[in-house]
Amino acid sequence: MLYALKIATRYLTANKAQTSLLVFGVAVGVFIFIFMSALIGGLAEFILSRTAGDLSHVTIEAEASDPPMLLGDVGGVVLLVQEKDTSREARLPNADAFIPIIEKLPGVTAISQQITGGAFLRRGAQTAQVSITGVEPDRVSAIVNLKSYLVQGTVELGAGRILIGKRLADDMNFRLGQTVRLQADTGIDKAFVVSGIYEIGSGGPDRRQAYVSLATARTLFAMPQGVSRIEIKLADLYQADATAARIEATTGLPATSWTENAQQLLDALKAQAQTGLMLKSFALITIVIGVASALMLSTYRRRPEIGIMRAMGAPRSFVVVVFVMQGAMIGLVGGLLGAGIGYAVLLAFPTREEFQPGNLPIDIAQGAYDVAILLTVISATLAAILPARAASRVDPVTAIGQ
Structure with missing residues (x-):
């Protein structure tokens, strides 16, 4: 395994310009992923703080009683009180009696x-x-x-x-x-x-x-x-429906969740989250395509070297490991570089507490740095599998003859 890592490192450092360009491309994809996470998350927090954040998450309100009917329908006329x-x-x-119960929920x-x-x-x-x-x-x-x-x-x-x-x-x-x-x-x-x-x-x-x-x-x-x-205000406003149901079951009081009157807001937040997911997915797809293309080119250029390794008894699994390690290293270095660039850029934006109207509501805490690095390493590793399998199928005699 260490020998495979040594060869993978040598392949990457042999053409430093190409490797640097590839790592930079991965870093840009990671930066886009982090920036979109901070923007979409911050925008969602801003919308909620300006709408549901200042609303009651659960409301217990007595229903107005209908006036009793004094007489039935007499000639199309109904008399009401x-x-x-x-x-x-x-x-x-009797609200006071239920307050301690609700506070403990x-x-x-x-x-x-x-x-x-x-x-x-x-x-x-x-x-x-x-x-x-x-x-x-x-x-x-x-x-x-x-x-x-x-x-x-x-x-x-x-x-x-x-x-x-x-x-x-x-x-x-x-x-x-x-x-x-x-x-x-x-x-x-x-x-x-x-x-x-x-x-x-x-x-x-x-x-x-x-x-x-x-x-x-x-x-x-x-x-x-x-x-x-x-x-009632909750720590997690998305638990309003469950809390309202629990209050009704526990106290018998008519509890209403804020979501019942804000369905359009919920739909807008869901659509926004889906948009952010699509944009981040495109960034990961770009990383996969870039890594796979670069390693496929490396496979073609290093066919003679791969043939020599195979002729010396290196199994196909060894060749696969070499190229997969290259993808993993590119993903790790590019992920760390992109996360560092993303964090440095997001530092220039005001925090959630210092946000002022007219600025982008970016929340640096929602950059999803660890997720971005992990997904990048996994994506780059998976992207290297196809070139690795192609390299492992190189015929030693044909490759050396080239």
Whole structure:
């Protein structure tokens, strides 16, 4: 085996220019593989962080009860009861009892109990319709990381404090520390101080969403017990379906995965992953073709030497090992060189934490360096099998005669 390795090394170093060009070609293929892995992976992470990353991965929300029918179909007319207090229609009355159970489920990283409802925000003659979300003061950023989106003020919520979006503040000419009035759809009216202004970057939440403390929301929407919904965040958002099913089986609460309302996003991510796989496959195919072509040429040029080895008693398996080792060495050296070049180039791009809009969302941690090197060595080794078998079939007498 060592003798075969020595001969394989001599063959490669005999024509250094050709070997260097071949190794460089393999390195370029590996670099493309690593770059595409970092780009596709980073893009997927960026899309998820800007969409599902700031969403509840699993939501437990009480279903609104249908109004009871008072009379049957009489002349095509059905009389129904219409609840006056719509905020009471959907609630989870015993949510507190299930929170410890949900917190112990695998993969659950955060839980937020919320009370939601509609309201009118007023200051002077200005009025805006908003959606109010009451959250626990110590879990304001449990689901949506409002602290990272904060423009002014603080995310700390307490009695008489409200957190609003920047577009809403601009539209209503609100400023930090100003007093505004909030009238809930229950008719309850309270005064609040704008304690914080956030900017997520999407028009809806920035213009229509406001946050108050959970205790304040109980007063506004006349809900002394229970909550409107429970939002849950997971370490792995792709486990949302399984976690939702487990919550329903364990607690009996109606749990909904984020994937039920984001099928188009999932389809887009799958299509993106398949595109990346195809591009990386093309890079590996290029490596295979390059190595096989170079070794096939080497086989033709070294027919006399191969004939002498065969005439001296070298078995066919020995010749096969020599050429397969050449392919493996080319793949290893080219893979290491390509991985080094890829890592050096990706260092110039900002990390995931430092990413700014307008730049390529490349994640250096997802370069798949070890996978790239391993696949390259395997591909180059497999590419050398066909030339190796051709070399082993060389007739010693014919080859020496040439």
